[in-house]
Amino acid sequence: MQSDVSIMGNDPIEKGLITDDTQFGGFWRRFAAVIIDFLAMLMPILLVSTLLRASIFFVTDIDLDVLNFIESIVTICMWWLYYSLFHSSSWQATLGKRALRLKVVDLDGHRISFARASGRFFAQYLSALTFCIGYMMAGWTKRKRSLHDMIAKTYVIKAEA
Numbered sequence: 001m002q003s004d005v006s007i008m009g010n011d012p013i014e015k016g017l018i019t020d021d022t023q024f025g026g027f028w029r030r031f032a033a034v035i036i037d038f039l040a041m042l043m044p045i046l047l048v049s050t051l052l053r054a055s056i057f058f059v060t061d062i063d064l065d066v067l068n069f070i071e072s073i074v075t076i077c078m079w080w081l082y083y084s085l086f087h088s089s090s091w092q093a094t095l096g097k098r099a100l101r102l103k104v105v106d107l108d109g110h111r112i113s114f115a116r117a118s119g120r121f122f123a124q125y126l127s128a129l130t131f132c133i134g135y136m137m138a139g140w141t142k143r144k145r146s147l148h149d150m151i152a153k154t155y156v157i158k159a160e161a
Helices: 027-057 064-087 095-099 114-129 133-139 147-152
Strands: 102-106 154-158
Touching: 027 064, 027 095, 027 102, 027 133, 064 114, 095 102, 102 114, 114 133, 114 147, 133 147, 147 154
Parallel strands: none
Antiparallel strands: 102 154
16 A cells, blocks of 8 residues: 555655755745844843843942853853754744744754754854855855855755645
């Protein structure tokens, strides 16, 4: 008996087959997803920053540079957890990527682990350090991969509707 793979949900990506027919997420769609993610995280980051500054600055006589450093570390951790937890979740996407029907997969088309998602997040700093050329690579590489995708061995693909 032959099963209908579309009913079973076993499309080629879920079977671990990234092919030339796979639709990859291009630069502009990914850029729009980043804007949505920024807007989604803006209020939580501002809230945590305000609470952190209020609790530390008014309670202790801490140097402003130290406070700024602590705030930067907390903000980076918030972004790291946001990206890594969402990318390694069953959604395989942040709020922005999900809104634009994108998801992050490994080279076989499977969900990535938290460790790989974390590596991918921190590899984005290399994409930024190249004057953002690492990000722009998603606009001209065959499979729309940015530098951090190559380092983390991931793809951003168009998700099924």
